[in-house]
Amino acid sequence: MKHVDIEQRQKKILCAIVESYIEIAMPVGSRAVSQRFRKSISPATIRNVMADLEEKELIMHPYTSAGRIPTDKGYRMYVDLLLEPKHLTKEEESLITRLINRGCEDFETLMQAVSKAICMMTDVAGIVLTPRLKRSVFKQVEFIPIDSSRILAVLITNSGLVKSAILEMEEEFTKSELLRISEFLNHELDGMFLGEIKDYLTRRLLEQGDSFYTFLKKAMYIFSIPGLLKMEDRIYFEGTTSIMACPEFKDIAKARLFLRLFEEKRDLMELFNEDMETDGIKVHIGKENSHKSIQDYTIITSNYKINDRVMGAIGAIGPTRMEYGRVMSAVSYLSSILGKVMEELG
Amino acid sequence: MKHVDIEQRQKKILCAIVESYIEIAMPVGSRAVSQRFRKSISPATIRNVMADLEEKELIMHPYTSAGRIPTDKGYRMYVDLLLEPKHLTKEEESLITRLINRGCEDFETLMQAVSKAICMMTDVAGIVLTPRLKRSVFKQVEFIPIDSSRILAVLITNSGLVKSAILEMEEEFTKSELLRISEFLNHELDGMFLGEIKDYLTRRLLEQGDSFYTFLKKAMYIFSIPGLLKMEDRIYFEGTTSIMACPEFKDIAKARLFLRLFEEKRDLMELFNEDMETDGIKVHIGKENSHKSIQDYTIITSNYKINDRVMGAIGAIGPTRMEYGRVMSAVSYLSSILGKVMEELG
DNA sequence: AATAGCACTCTAAGTGTTAGAGTGCTAATT
């Protein structure tokens, strides 16, 4: 069928336009595309096809007589249908592995290493979310008396995350009392998600009566004090500075808007939180993003799992004009490796 | 004496030029200065004085017929002799206090709140160094067994800093053994600077002989494992984005260089570490800085003390054209208040 | 259906031109 052929060619040309634009960051003319096909198609023909593509809103004109640039919709088609995955080379993978392992002793440096690795491999900014506390599984809690009114509570999760908080106590607890409470909690909460604990204890409190009640209440009091279970989710990022070399940021106002994303992390957080729920690589191109602060950029995310449990997410963000294949591969590879490293570390 | 009068006037005019330039960020002409003095001095006279100031390298010409801008040396003179301190108003101080107190429950948010406060009050970037671990005083250490090969060590300092590390043990320790070790250490190291501990234990090890030796060796082994005493000194900052609104950063390359300072923190760290040793407000103007990466900016620092001990430093960084009086007051006030808040928190 | 040819469009870069802000010098004034 002729019709299929035409569609085929349109796709080929769209692909060429997108990739050319990604390379040179300037509107792509018919001439350039023709050369890309070693002149097997003439500029004039290309122009006709371009007009079609423009009608379909896959590419656009900045002004009458400039070359074309892809629209968000064009990028979308490219990513979904035309892009061939650009796997990292073995050398790159081993480079990453070395980078990650060097920083893996300590939680913080691991996060930093991963975000740095993303930006190194892709030239866009790397983002890493810490494992979400509420998705972690309770393992152990200990109470260390500091002085008469203060206790240091230490919470250890399944995945090796340690969270400590100094609790200001109104009533005094004896050492043996604390020990009993921690033993009780360690037995009772074993294997439970941190997110569930508060509800669980409240329920227990309502069911139970009499003498045990006071004890349980104390246990709950000590545990639910703000601080220990306060879900703090940090975000690490790297490469925001080097990405400003992109022509997209030649205007300083644009650059500031981009940087503000990381100072005012809310929008990013929200997006990552949503994405975390589904597996696999997710690509959000420009206006597809619901937050308008992100609508000039493309974000690529992937969740990571520790022991087959979704715990967090990593991603990359940059101008819509980015090397999709490469970034997707890098994010994908790093998310898988991050999970593994954390399992060992946990 | 006439001579004194002339010097006086030169100073007054330098002061006017500096302050005017700080205000409007454009070369200051003789006309503008004259107006600043309500025309009590004519532009022509001002011009003569300006020529003198230029000879002394306190101000300079961007080109033949532009106004003058202060040199680093000019700013220096302004700061040392001419500047009148611009104390924060009561309202501003109480605003700061509220900001700080709201975030003071948690160490991290406290640091963030302080750096944010600096940048809010001054429109330059705020920098806060965490209390240096090695200057902290040992208070208590506890060991919590996680599984057969791993122990969670929790270190509490005088100032309320809590540092934990998971120790991978080669040999197994019994619970009672761990208890003995922690009791021993708690007794032995009480009130000691963390920086001294390693040396102290080594010395003890050499002095002591026989049966106690093994025990001590174990104690030392467990304590000196990388992680627990690893001195990590973090740096918090805020306002790097909003400062880019300054005309100084209209060139994106300049902006990138500035931002890189915070990504590659080494130079900043070094400067802060030196400054920490001496009390009071320190002002480093432009080329006075030894690191050339900082030579376009002014940094103002102050150390802060917890219980009369120098523990860390805070500061502000921005273009040499900044409101010196205000920034100095803000840094000064915040450093004093930070110490106090930390004492309470500790 | 594909292409060559051509007139047309629009930008980016270069070139003058000009207004005006500011200086430096000299002569006049206090």
Added chain:
DNA sequence: AATTAGCACTCTAACACTTAGAGTGCTATT
């Protein structure tokens, strides 16, 4: 002797104008 007014001169920033060339869209041709 110190200050100021006056004036010629300098330099920039802004604007208008021109132009080369890249690229298009259309039409006629293959």
